[in-house]
Amino acid sequence: MPNHAPTPTAVKADLMVCPRWIIPVEPYGVVQEDHALIITNGQIVDLLPREAAIQRYTAESIETLPDHVLIPGxxxxxxxxxxxxxxxxxxxxxxxxxxxxxxxxxxxxxxxxxxxxxxxxxxxxxxxxxxxxxxxxxxxxxxxxxxxxxxxxxxxxxxxxxxxxxxxxxxxxxxxxxxxxxxxxxxxxxxxxxxxxxxxxxxxxxxxxxxxxxxxxxxxxxxxxxxxxxxxxxxxxxxxxxxxxxxxxxxxxxxxxxxxxxxxxxxxxxxxxxxxxxxxxxxxxxxxxxxxxxxxxxxxxxxxxxxxxxxxxxxxxxxxxxxxxxxxxxxxxxxxxxxxxxxxxxxxxxxxxxxxxxxxxxLGLQDQIGSLAIGKHADLCAIALDSTATLPVFDPASQIIHCAGREHVTHVWVDGQCVVKKKHLTEISHGEIYAKAKTWENRFRG
Amino acid sequence: MPNHAPTPTAVKADLMVCPRWIIPVEPYGVVQEDHALIITNGQIVDLLPREAAIQRYTAESIETLPDHVLIPGxxxxxxxxxxxxxxxxxxxxxxxxxxxxxxxxxxxxxxxxxxxxxxxxxxxxxxxxxxxxxxxxxxxxxxxxxxxxxxxxxxxxxxxxxxxxxxxxxxxxxxxxxxxxxxxxxxxxxxxxxxxxxxxxxxxxxxxxxxxxxxxxxxxxxxxxxxxxxxxxxxxxxxxxxxxxxxxxxxxxxxxxxxxxxxxxxxxxxxxxxxxxxxxxxxxxxxxxxxxxxxxxxxxxxxxxxxxxxxxxxxxxxxxxxxxxxxxxxxxxxxxxxxxxxxxxxxxxxxxxxxxxxxxxxLGLQDQIGSLAIGKHADLCAIALDSTATLPVFDPASQIIHCAGREHVTHVWVDGQCVVKKKHLTEISHGEIYAKAKTWENRFRG
Known part of the structure; x- marks a missing residue:
């Protein structure tokens, strides 16, 4: 990302996500390249070209995802x-x-x-x-x-x-x-x-x-x-x-x-x-x-x-x-x-x-989730397209459906909170999950 | 694994793979628990209970895979x-x-x-x-x-x-x-x-x-x-x-x-x-x-x-x-x-x-590959069943087909050579693959 300083009148935001591609779902069928999504208080507040975003916003946290496509959760x-x-x-x-x-x-x-x-x-x-x-x-x-x-x-x-x-x-x-x-x-x-x-x-x-x-x-x-x-x-x-x-x-x-x-x-x-x-x-x-x-x-x-x-x-x-x-x-x-x-x-x-x-x-939740529209909850899913299974990339939408698996999901946010970061859960311990699953496995076998 | 020393007459081997489960494919429909596969000169030389394997063989390399199922490549x-x-x-x-x-x-x-x-x-x-x-x-x-x-x-x-x-x-x-x-x-x-x-x-x-x-x-x-x-x-x-x-x-x-x-x-x-x-x-x-x-x-x-x-x-x-x-x-x-x-x-x-x-x-290669039979090439695939997507495990065969994805493949051997280790290629650089794919992507777009 170029090293632009935000302007003195920059707007504060909680999070700026800068993926290579964004598929907002609304409008339908669009792939935006080099855009940024701006999140404050768990809500999507803006979606704009990355250069403009860097000028306009100063975010507490910036997530740069250079080979990723961002879609709604x-x-x-x-x-x-x-x-x-x-x-x-x-x-x-x-x-x-x-x-x-x-x-x-x-x-x-x-x-x-x-x-x-x-x-x-x-x-x-x-x-x-x-x-x-x-x-x-x-x-x-x-x-x-x-x-x-x-x-x-x-x-x-x-x-x-x-x-x-x-x-x-x-x-x-x-x-x-x-x-x-x-x-x-x-x-x-x-x-x-x-x-x-x-x-x-x-x-x-x-x-x-x-x-x-x-x-x-x-x-x-x-x-x-x-x-x-x-x-x-x-x-x-x-x-x-x-x-x-x-x-x-x-x-x-x-x-x-x-x-x-x-x-x-x-x-x-x-x-x-x-x-x-x-x-x-x-x-x-x-x-x-x-x-x-x-x-x-x-x-x-x-x-x-x-x-x-x-x-x-x-x-x-x-x-x-x-x-x-x-x-x-x-x-x-x-x-x-x-x-x-x-x-x-x-x-x-x-x-x-x-x-x-x-x-x-x-689910009757179309006003709250399901697309990257301004005002909706920031429920987001980032998918990396830089693995052997997803290269080359001619069409990010095609790659998501036909090549990518869930293993290429790297980051997930719900209400603007990062709940999966670099393929790891932030709120749940894998050890706890594993132990509980094994306990129930043994009970059901018994 | 228990700390048994091999017996003085132990047979030398190149590799001992000790997964939780083995599905050898021949015989059909079998799941072996706590067995070991022995490999020498790229060939499968034995498949036996792990305890017996530790007594009988001394391997240059031992791969212990505690939550994994081993199948033919x-x-x-x-x-x-x-x-x-x-x-x-x-x-x-x-x-x-x-x-x-x-x-x-x-x-x-x-x-x-x-x-x-x-x-x-x-x-x-x-x-x-x-x-x-x-x-x-x-x-x-x-x-x-x-x-x-x-x-x-x-x-x-x-x-x-x-x-x-x-x-x-x-x-x-x-x-x-x-x-x-x-x-x-x-x-x-x-x-x-x-x-x-x-x-x-x-x-x-x-x-x-x-x-x-x-x-x-x-x-x-x-x-x-x-x-x-x-x-x-x-x-x-x-x-x-x-x-x-x-x-x-x-x-x-x-x-x-x-x-x-x-x-x-x-x-x-x-x-x-x-x-x-x-x-x-x-x-x-x-x-x-x-x-x-x-x-x-x-x-x-x-x-x-x-x-x-x-x-x-x-x-x-x-x-x-x-x-x-x-x-x-x-x-x-x-x-x-x-x-x-x-x-x-x-x-x-x-x-x-x-x-x-x-x-x-x-492919007319049934005498060489396709099962974990003694005398065949050691072409092997280990799949981990300890992730959230594959727990609990009632039937490893079902888990492989219906739950596991290729992302759960952790180790792959061809002719006894480890070509994928902990989900990473040993013989190919990802950077080389990525650069070449991007070069051709640009050419095809041009």
Whole structure:
């Protein structure tokens, strides 16, 4: 950087980030070279050419990233963070067997505030190191997940769970909803926490509970996070039980709307897609989990063509088995190109959009995060493009999607706080994570 | 490790590797815990429990890897290493446009021994850091690729190219074949080089040239490396031009056999699969490239069911854009599970097999590499499973496929020589690679 002194009237800032490239996501498809991002009080206050930035601002801290591209922090719109402790415990099983023979029995025995806190902390560590700055969670004991989120310095949208079966967390749907709402009340001033209503899925939630969820959504303005049409089996079962496809039933019960996030959405026909479009429902596309569990491939290009906002999710690490949104973005693009035999589908910028602003919109947080727009929270992800795997660089957007892995994420900021620095977590000790993971590994084996 | 002194009659060895787990691939599906691998003169001489190893052997060098799994080095059965310098130069294009409007014009202008040597060196660096110890190449100027291979310390099978169109490398098919054979003669004593005949594809090679290739294969015993049925367009064009499907034409011309490696094999009908099975043809499955270029998805589970050996390839970095065989293995498994809606297909051990011994068989090197069998070359890859992304560990095979990325590869040996140590190349300077990549980036932009 040239050795310009700031002018005497320079504006004070907390942080100036000077990467080689910036992809702000808004405006769409733009790559800015040799610009600087200015942050004060955790907010983005300016984005301007580096030379001008050096003249105009005097920052307490300057981060120069000569071979890096800076993008908004990634938004993981669907996971079950606490389940990370069960990663890889029962691979190569169908969804039903995997849930009924493995996951649910383990959860019955072990789910607790301790497990959720430790599992979520492991998940937060993995996600931050992968460039994810916000995740949308659906799991038991969100108050314990919140403790991990608070410690890790990540941002999260936590689920106010609802389904019928009793567990260690509660007696049934009403109890879950009450507990979740109480957690939200207790934590509503936390700067990095938000909440969504999280009725688990059409096949685990009764009409009566959906009625309550719809009422709560209307009263509170909270969004709704729900698994939908994950498998053809789910659709067939619903047709048998209710005489309706799950999305039809959800429409009847008032669950579909512009604050509803439909997770998976694999087994869809044209009228399902039209229904989702009509209600401006968002989609959390989880391509790895859908393939790995044999559910199939979501018709992402048809959903996109219908105008539906597609966001990306990793699903839980027990199923996927990685909390790696960059690889979900790459796979989402590859699958659509391959399925439709059209390599022009979902170019790199559109996948970066899905992984950032698309995710923010799906969580109702588009005014706060998802792009490097002035006034938004400084949730940032820097990716180095100087390794053997990412050279040469003709197009930084392409490199992010098709070459870079999460291992090339070097710096991550949430609310302007540096939570990953030179590939190391600043708020979480790896020794603590390792010891806790091994402790739970031994318990689950026992 | 306990402090046992070796017995007075201890056998001398060059290297003892003591990882937490070993997956030898032969026998299939086995994970050995707390074993040691013994290497002398570049060969595997023993694999035994660690305690016994410490008693029996005294090694010049001991590598203790307490959280690592040791597997055979990965075998990348299809790439165009020199093209790595064109990585990401024209993404989101159909195969024909990509080749005819972008790649071929650039190659016409720039292909040279310098470009091939520099591009191959970059590719070798990326591949070694990704755990790949052997690659099968098809590109111009194999003598220049050989220089990079020699420097990098990797193992390679180089293509003796054949196709009709003249280029900077030669005047046409006969000239290419003569040049390739001369290169092979000059390098036949190189300990890490082997060769395959490499007629480019049915649509670029004449019947007369295929006749010569078939004769040469019979005379020399060399295998044949060829792109086959990459797109439906290729099949349709062949039906128009020859009245035969490409595989039928290759059968008529004597090109199919147990030393033939059919790359891609996407656009197949049942009789194509039966034909491949009847001739014991191997398949180089390149799932990322096939998706990214919109070619489609190879029917891998049908090929496997027909008894065809499936190996994995990255294809060239200009198309893929990563030389990352671990991610190809994961994607191969995910795609098959998703396409067939059967999560039991291709369990983790079968994908590790594809990436190692399946690849060795496809290159005719199964007696030398591909498993940790006594007498084979010590081509090894150690993967650390102690990071946030790979904890906890219930099944090391699952972790390798579904959680680990190439960034978790810590040590790589080829012929017993350590070429990657603690994630750093020992034989190649990153500064040299970086400078060369940037030089070519500027030339291609110009």
């Amino acid at each position: 990634l938004v993981n719109t669907h996971t079950h963070a606490g389940m990370t402790l069960m990663r890889g415990i029962a691979d190569d099983q169908p969804l039903k067997t995997w849930l009924e023979d493995w996951i649910w029995p383990l959860e019955t025995r072990w789910v607790s505030t301790d497990m959720v806190r430790d599992g979520t902390l492991l998940a937060c560590a993995e996600m931050l190191l992968s460039g994810i700055t916000t995740f949308n969670d659906m799991y038991f004991f969100p108050e314990a997940a919140a403790e991990a989120v608070d410690q890790a310095g990540i941002r999260a949208s936590l689920g106010i769970l609802a389904f019928e079966v009793p567990t260690a967390y509660g007696h049934g749907a009403d109890d879950y909803l009450n507990r979740g709402l109480a957690t939200r009340d207790a934590l509503r001033d936390h700067p990095r926490l938000s909440f969504m209503l999280a009725p688990h899925a059409p096949y685990t939630v009764s009409d009566a509970t959906f009625d309550k969820v719809a009422t709560l959504a209307a009263q509170t303005g909270l969004g709704i996070h729900i698994h939908v049409h994950e498998t053809q089996q789910e659709v067939d079962d619903s047709l048998r039980q209710y005489g309706e496809r799950p999305l039809e039933r959800l429409e009847r019960l008032g669950i579909l709307g512009p604050q509803t996030l439909a997770v998976h959405a694999v087994a869809l026909n044209d009228s399902d897609i039209a229904l989702m479009a009509r209600h401006n429902v968002h989609m959390a596309h989880c391509p790895t989990a859908n393939l790995k569990l044999g559910s199939g491939m979501a018709p992402s290009s048809q959903l996109h063509a219908a105008g539906i906002n597609i966001a990306l999710g990793t699903d839980g690490a027990a199923g996927n088995n990685r909390l790696d949104l960059l690889s979900e973005a790459r796979l989402a693009g590859l699958l659509a190109k391959g399925m439709e035999q059209n390599p022009g589908l979902f170019p790199a910028h559109s996948l970066i959009y899905m992984a950032t602003l698309g995710g923010a919109r799906a | 990965l075998v990348n059965t299809h790439t165009h290493a020199g093209m790595t310098l064109m990585r990401g130069i024209a993404d989101d294009q159909p195969l024909k446009t990509w080749l005819e409007d972008w790649i071929w014009p650039l190659e016409t202008r720039w292909v040279s021994t310098d470009m091939v040597r520099d591009g191959t060196l970059l590719a070798c660096a990326e591949m070694l850091l990704s755990g790949i110890t052997t690659f099968n190449d098809m590109y111009f100027f194999p003598e220049a690729a050989a220089e990079a291979v020699d420097q990098a310390g990797i193992r390679a099978s180089l293509g003796i190219l054949a196709f009709e169109v003249p280029t900077a490398y030669g005047h046409g098919a006969d000239d290419y074949l003569n040049r390739g054979l001369a290169t092979r003669d000059a390098l036949r004593d190189h300990p890490r080089l082997s060769f395959m005949l490499a007629p480019h594809a049915p649509y670029t090679v004449s019947d007369a040239t295929f006749d010569k290739v078939a004769t040469l294969a019979a005379q020399t015993g060399l295998g044949i490396h060829i792109h086959v049925h990459e797109t439906q367009q290729e099949v349709d064009d062949s039906l128009r031009q020859y009245g035969e499907r490409p595989l039928e034409r290759l059968e008529r011309l004597g090109i199919l056999g147990p030393q033939t490696l059919a790359v891609h094999a996407v656009a197949l009908n049942d009789s194509d699969i039966a034909l491949m099975a009847r001739h014991n043809v191997h398949m180089a499955h390149c799932p990322t490239a096939n998706l990214k270029l919109g070619s489609g998805m190879a029917p891998s589970s049908q090929l496997h069911a027909a008894g065809i050996n499936i190996a994995l390839g990255t294809d060239g970095a200009a198309g893929n854009n990563r030389l990352d065989l671990l991610s190809e293995a994961r994607l191969a498994g995910l795609l098959a599970k998703g396409m067939e809606q059967n999560p039991g297909l291709f369990p983790a051990h079968s994908l590790i097999y594809m990436a190692t011994l399946g690849g060795a068989r496809a």
